[in-house]
Amino acid sequence: MAAGFGTRLRPSTQYCPKPLIPVGGVEPLFHALYQMKELGVSDVVVNAHYLHEQIATALKSWEKLFPTMKLHLSVENPEILGTGGSIHKVIRDFPKLFEDRGLLVMNGDTLAAFDLSPLLSRPEETCFAISNWKEHLKKYKPLWVDSSGAWVGIGSTAPAEGAQAAHLLGIHYIAPAHVELVKTFIPPQVKEADLFNGIYRPLVDRGVRPQQREIMKDTLESPYSEKIFWFDMTNIEYLLEAQRFVMRHLSRDSWWPRVLRARYPKIKELSPGVWVNASRQTKCRFNGPAIFIENSKHSESRSFSGLDIGPDASLVFDGGTVDFEKSGGSALVIRNSVVLVSRLDLEDDIPECIENDVRVI
Numbered sequence: 001m002a003a004g005f006g007t008r009l010r011p012s013t014q015y016c017p018k019p020l021i022p023v024g025g026v027e028p029l030f031h032a033l034y035q036m037k038e039l040g041v042s043d044v045v046v047n048a049h050y051l052h053e054q055i056a057t058a059l060k061s062w063e064k065l066f067p068t069m070k071l072h073l074s075v076e077n078p079e080i081l082g083t084g085g086s087i088h089k090v091i092r093d094f095p096k097l098f099e100d101r102g103l104l105v106m107n108g109d110t111l112a113a114f115d116l117s118p119l120l121s122r123p124e125e126t127c128f129a130i131s132n133w134k135e136h137l138k139k140y141k142p143l144w145v146d147s148s149g150a151w152v153g154i155g156s157t158a159p160a161e162g163a164q165a166a167h168l169l170g171i172h173y174i175a176p177a178h179v180e181l182v183k184t185f186i187p188p189q190v191k192e193a194d195l196f197n198g199i200y201r202p203l204v205d206r207g208v209r210p211q212q213r214e215i216m217k218d219t220l221e222s223p224y225s226e227k228i229f230w231f232d233m234t235n236i237e238y239l240l241e242a243q244r245f246v247m248r249h250l251s252r253d254s255w256w257p258r259v260l261r262a263r264y265p266k267i268k269e270l271s272p273g274v275w276v277n278a279s280r281q282t283k284c285r286f287n288g289p290a291i292f293i294e295n296s297k298h299s300e301s302r303s304f305s306g307l308d309i310g311p312d313a314s315l316v317f318d319g320g321t322v323d324f325e326k327s328g329g330s331a332l333v334i335r336n337s338v339v340l341v342s343r344l345d346l347e348d349d350i351p352e353c354i355e356n357d358v359r360v361i
Contacts, residue, residue: 001170002029002108003049003076003086008235017051018233019108020058024246024256025275025291026263028233029055029108030062034262036106037066039116043097044069046108047086049076065262072097081190084198088186091179098179107170111231111242113255118213119173126178126208129171131216131230133223136167143168150209154196169215169230174199178208226254247289250275264293 006018013021019029029046036044048055052075059071074090081089087105091098102123106112119127128151130143142165144153153159154168174182185202193199200210216223216230224230226249231242246256250273260267260275267277273289 001047001083001086001105002055003047003052003080004109005050005080006109006233009233009239012236012239013050017048017054020054021233021239022293023111023231023233023239023242024250024260025277025293026256026259027058028111029058030263031111031113031259032106032108033062033066033069033071034259035112035116036104037069039104039120041104042069043072045072045074045090045094045097047074047076047081047090049080052077065265079192082192082198083195084193085190087174087182087195087199088193089190091182092186092190098176098183100176101179102176103174103179105172105174107232109233110170111229111233111246112169112171114215114228114230116171118215119171124175124177125211126175126203127173127211127213129169129215130166130212131169131223132166132214132218133216134218135222136216137165137218140167142166145212148209150211151200151204166212166214170232172210178203181206181208226251226256247291250289250291260291267293 002017002019004018006013009018009021012018019032020027023031033044046055046059052073056073056075059073063071072094074086074093076086076089087103091103102120104116104119114129116129119129128143130145131137141154141156143151144155144159144163145166146152146160146163152163158165181203182199203210216228224245229245231238231245233239233242250256257269257275264277267275270276275291277293
């Protein structure tokens with residue numbers, strides 16, 4: 001799911017779709033595809049609308065990194081179709097993908113690392129990945145389930161006596177038989193629809209009882225670990241929260257180094273917690289944890305002799321001429337920041353020293 005406008009993350013999303021804004025050097029959309037690959041998925045459809053050309057370009061450039069998967073694109077035009085309408089369109093436009101096969105849905109603007117196999121443990125059963133962790137229940141509008149674990153509604157208040165609140169993690173699975181049911185109520189002209197009114201309410205009305213798969217429990221002070229976490233990119237605070245977590249879990253046996261190597265096959269770990277994928281690295285000083293990634297295909301000369309990164313910083317730039325050398329021997333210093341530099345002349349556009357939780361686009 002990669003079609004949204006990312007309004008609450010502007011100005012970042014004014015130039016880049018939210019699923020392509022890197023966290024720890026990796027785009028959330030790439031991370032979602034990596035999760036699908038680890039699960040053994042063979043076909044992935046990415047829906048797109050806002051800045052869909054950038055989504056298409058990214059998928060094309062990533063094809064060689066996912067040789068076991070076929071990546072398809074579903075562009076919603078002229079109007080965005082919402083979380084329900086987009087599924088209608090995908091099922092209608094890719095009929096061969098849904099011949100006796102289910103549909104696993106994942107948000108392309110969330111960062112989720114946990115075992116997805118429980119969602120497919122009963123292929124005939126439609127289900128949600130949910131969290132009962134108290135912090136999630138405080139932050140997000142709840143999904144409601146009954147005592148048997150079946151979905152009964154969504155909203156601020158319980159729809160029925162005895163309903164229990166849960167948080168939907170943006171990942172759910174529609175079983176093959178229920179995909180066939182969805183085909184029966186897709187309108188002739190696909191229109192905008194949300195997930196529950198467009199997909200799950202009609203399924204429930206036809207006797208389907210979607211089940212829950214609890215991923216994060218309410219008994220834990222924090223369910224997050226180096227290999228299990230979930231973040232969304234709704235706004236800058238949430239983006240920075242995800243960034244801090246990733247940067248502090250860069251040990252070799254954690255999840256993130258595996259993702260970094262998948263995204264950048266030539267990336268190197270210079271020292272514990274310091275990962276570099278750039279053509280000029282020997283003259284730089286890195287205070288870990290830090291990730292420095294140069295995606296540029298341009299041939300302009302660059303100098304990084306005065307660059308000091310860290311702690312908890314990630315610098316990503318793509319395109320244009322960048323020169324970090326300063327007059328008088330001073331250097332560009334970045335602290336506790338997400339810094340995403342695209343087509344900018346740093347000498348003119350950002351201050352010499354960036355402190356605290358600052359983001360530059």
